[in-house]
Amino acid sequence: MKFMYLIFPLLILLMCCKPVESNTGNCIPDVFNQYTSSVIERDINKMMTTLTDDSTFHFLTTQGELITSRNEYRAFHEAWFSEDGWEISFGQPLIRQNRTAGYVISEFHYIHHLSEYQVMQLSSWVTLILQPEKNRWKIVADITTPIKREIIETTH
Secondary structure, eight states, X not given: OHXXXXXXXXXXXXXXXXXXXSOOSSOHHHHHXXXXXXXXXXXXXXXXXXXXSSSEEEEEOTTSOEEEEXXXXXXXXXXXXXOSSEEEEEOOOEEEEOXXXXXXXXXXEEEXXXXXXXXXXXXXXXXXXXXXXXXXXXXXXXXXXXXXXEEEEOOO
């Protein structure tokens, strides 16, 4: 529940921002698709183009760790992308927006082969908060909320 204390003030701040032109150069579904495809492809540079250019970035991991900078976010994902034995898929997104902010909520399913006989499965929600920046939608926060995490013993 602690993450709720982070989400609501952030959403309120975003809603109070000065409106920009509604004809941004991209749309939120496009940003979401680019973000998710870059994660699936482990393409750090492509992923970083979907994020704000601001050095401040808020990321709440599935472990409950709060990361507060764009550089830390990049380092976290570089380390994760370099790991072997995992795959991820994303569900149908729920997208809401107005002229000053938007968000995407989507379920994701992550599988990591820990060893020959163990697989970790994680189902989680991801909430991406976006705002227009330089006439484009950019992700300013990434909040993950675990649903279920389990380690499964396999026979092969």
